[in-house]
Structure formats: structure tokens, C-alpha cells
Amino acid sequence: MENEKLTSPGYEIPGELKNVVEITTLDRIYNWGRRSSVWPLMFGLACCAIEMIAAQAARYDMARFGMEVMRPTPRQADMMLVSGTVTKKMVPLIVRLYNQMPEPKYVVAMGACASGGGPFKEGYNVVAGIDKFLPVDVYIPGCPPTPQALIAGMIKLQEKIDKQSLSKVRWYDKKKEDSVYVPVPVLGPDLMDPRRFAEIKAAAAAKEG
Ligand code: SF4
DSSP states (O other), rough: OOOOHOOOOOOHHHOGGTOOOOOHHHHHHEEEEEEOOBBBOOOOOOOOHHHHEEESSTTGGGGTTTTTOBSSGGOOOEEEESOOOTTTTTHHHHHHHHHHHSSSSEEEEEEHHHHHHHGGTTOTTTTGGGGGGGOOOEEESSOOOHHHHHHHHHHHHHHHTOOOTTTTTTGGGGHHHHHHSSSOOOOOEEEEGGGGHHHHHHHHHHHHO
């Protein structure tokens, strides 16, 4: 966010105070702080992760966006960058990591695999996109997306944060508690989403009956 956007328009500041005083809103200053220090969780799933690593190195330097502090623990991370093929075996772990991240938190699906299964979509062991389980904020197309594409996705995420309002965000809304915790899927003969247990039981019963 440029500095002029941080300042709330409509209030005339006297000339002699222009370099000293800024008038803004709580939403703007809160969003400005969060969008300028989005700390990604340090993990990767497949080839897209190599591009993510490249984006963090000196040539592309995500420090320019305040996003260089990759955290090795979900408890200190704001953003889950799902970079790579999402296999059924990995989904319970990814969901558990997501649940361990404190709010406010964001999910970015990087590349064709994380967004929709990619070239392995029909594979017996592949999930057709992490959005089947987690609420995705930004999708980045490509196989793999270049570091530039990743940075464009990060700018989209910043734009999304800019539009959030303290009175509407889910982490301050007690009624939306259910949407914050995602039940961890169970890996048996196939991957089962606990949110769909009733549906699975009904389908099994219909088949038997
Ligand atoms: S989208 Fe392409 S580059 Fe990225 S993990 Fe899938 S196959 Fe690899």
C-alpha cells in the first residue's frame, strides 16, 4: 500500500503539519501492518517449491514485501503457501498444520497441482486441489509458476488484505468458529473428509440396500 492510501481521504491536514501528522482509520492501519509482514510457513510439497525457494533468494527477494521470514513452525506463520502436488497421504498433515496456524491466516495455492490436481489430476493418490479441504485465498496458475508469478500472487493477497474490515473478519466473529477449524481428514483405503461422513454412510447404505 502506498503511503497516500494509508491516509484516510477527506480530512484536510494544515500545511505545516503535513509531514508530521497522518489521519487514517483503524482498518487501514491494521491491514497495512498485516499485509506488510505476511510470514509464510516453511514447507514445500513438490517441484513448485523450488520456484518458491528461488523467489525468496536474492534475485527476486520477497523481503521487499515483508514476506522473507519463512517460519519453520505453523504457530508463527500467517500464510500457508501450498507449493506442489497434494497427495492423499499428505492432506491430513497439511490440514493439521493449517489448524495449528493462528488467525489471521491465509492459504495460497501455488501452481496447477495445488490449485486443481495439475498433470496428476486423475492419479489414484492425488487430490484435485487443496481447496477441497482448506479455504484458498489466492490461486497462482502455472506448472510451475515462475517466481514473478508467485510475487504477482502475493500482491493479490496484499490487495485482498487491504479490503478486509475488522468488523467482518472471521477471526473476531464467534459465530464463525466452525469455519476456522478444519476437521483432519482420515487416510484409510481412501482419503475421507469427516465433514462428509454422513454423505459417505448414506451412499454406502444405499449401495448395500
Ligand atoms: S504444478 Fe507442475 S511444477 Fe508445480 S508441483 Fe505440479 S507438476 Fe510440479
